[in-house]
Amino acid sequence: MNATIDAATDRRIGPAWPMSRPSAQLQESMQHMALAARSRTAAILAVGGASSTLVDDLMMDGFVNLTVLDVSAAALEATKRRLGRIAKYIGWRTADVLETEFRESAFDVWHDRAVFQQLSTPVQRERYLAQVLRALKPDGIAVIGGSVPCTPNSGPDPLAVHHAADEMLSTFEPLFKLIGVSMVMKCGAGNATPTCLYTVAPRAR
Structure with missing residues (x-):
């Protein structure tokens, strides 16, 4: 019996975790990912995804066909416990995204809401993008998060959003083309760092 049928059987028996609707942020991520995830067997990598419910x-x-990569073994184990028996249908990798070896053209979708924006040096970002380029299929996409400063209880400064998009575009060029940008978190009390999602695709190699 293949994994798809096994997973479906487990769901019929009963969910291994509480069922709830995805947050608005995760719904936005999934809409971006649908650009390349043309079937439910698309290979998807969630980078730094152990603490997310994506x-x-x-x-x-x-x-x-899901793989979760995170540098924290403890975070991965916590997610496995949350998922229960369903966790066996997911690939788990404890690794630094900058250091691990990826098989060439292994994924249709690379998703990362937090790791890239924490990289502080040009060398780190260049290495990261080289990893994305190696791991993605030629027609795949990467959905990468970036923060946009704003003040609580007000919308983000349009100039700040434009500048952030320009900065990200300059980082992706010339290896990738930017095909989508969206704001996924609104400013509000206790939330002064909304996130933009940037969808990029490799240019012809």
């Missing part, structure tokens, strides 16, 4: 939402939406 993998839960993708499983519930029927995706069956």
Whole structure:
């Protein structure tokens, strides 16, 4: 019996974790990912995804070829416990995204809401993008998060959003083309760092 049928059987028996609707932020991520995830067997990598419920939402939406990579073994184990028996249908990698070896053209979608924006040096970012380029299929996409400063209880400065987009575009060029940008977190009390999602695709190699 293949993994797809096994996973479906487990869901019929009963969910291994509480079922809930994805947050607005995760719904936005999934809409971006749908550009390349043309079937439920698309290979999806969630970078730094151990603390997110994105993998839960993708499983519930029927995706069956998922890999979660995180530098924290403890975070991965916590997510496995949360998912219960469903966790066996997911690939788990404890590794630094800058150091690990990726198989060439292994993934249709690379998703990262937090890791890239924490890289502080040009060398780190160049290495990161080289890893994305190696791991993605030629027609794949990467969905990468970037923060946009703003003040609580007000919208982000349009100039700041434009500048952030220009900065990200200059980082991706010339290896990638920018094909989408969206704001996924609004400013509000206790939340002064909204996130933009940038969808990029490799240029012809």
